[in-house]
Amino acid sequence: MISRLKTVVTQVAESVLGIVGVRVGTEEPPHTSTALTDTVEIRRYEPRIAAETTVEGDEDKARNEGFRILAGYIFGGNQGGGKIAMTAPVGQTSTEGQKIAMTAPVSRSGSADGWVIRFFMPSKWTMATLPTPNDDRVRLVDVPAETVAVIRFTGDRGRSAVDAQSAELLDVLQANGIDVLGEPTSWFYDPPWTVPFRRRNEVAVPVEA
Structure with a gap:
């Protein structure tokens, strides 16, 4: 009973902090970062694992539905019923974008017919140790x-x-002579209830190493 109460209190506290964009103990995929300009940085990510699902329909509704499906998996909707820690960011890409740029792990283009929503798994997990999803709409991918x-x-x-930020990012890369290898992707670090000016949003695009 005491343990459950502590869990509830912790969840409430984290939700309140999330309103102002404070992410408590949320793991991000390991990476190195180098500033390119005042607004753009180059990051190198190591191999990682993601849980993803494909959702059709309106972009915002698809993101919410995909989040719900993937949250079900990490909060116990898996063989064994174990919980997996939430990480950031949540990725969103158009399925049409994936057809155009297969090298991009998550990408985005003009199509709104389908969207791939992706959670990155905490670094302690491997394909061998991650539990199998109960929902067959959830895929585990390297x-x-x-x-x-x-x-x-x-x-x-x-x-x-997002489109405006994508255009700015691509302009900066072109000005610096950096080759782009795929389509931009959207990364979101905060829940919908975070006040807008405290949200951390990103647009990322794969580039030549």
Whole structure:
């Protein structure tokens, strides 16, 4: 009883902190980072594992539905019923974008017919130790090492805002003579209830190492 009460209190506290964009103990995929400009950085990510699902429909609704499906998996909807810690970011890409740029682990283009939503798994897990999802809409995939260029922004994370950031990112890369290897992808680090000016949103695009 005491343990359950502590868990509830912790969850409530984390939700309250999430309103102002404070992520308590949330793991991010290991990477190194080098600043390219005042707004753009180059990151190198090591191989990692992701749980992903494909959802059709409107972009925002697809993200919410995909989040719900994947959250079900990490919060016990798996063989064994074990819980897996939530990490950041949540990735979203268009399925059409994946057809255009197969080298991009998560990508985004103009199609809104289908979206791949992706959670990265904590680094302690392997394919051998991760529990099998109960929901067959959830897939576990290996994500290869990659180098990406990233631009960070706050506020609105709708399509127009993301498209504007994508255009700025691509302009910076072109100006610096950096080859782009795929389509931009959206990364979101905070829940929907985080106040807009405290949100951490990013657009990332794979580039030549």
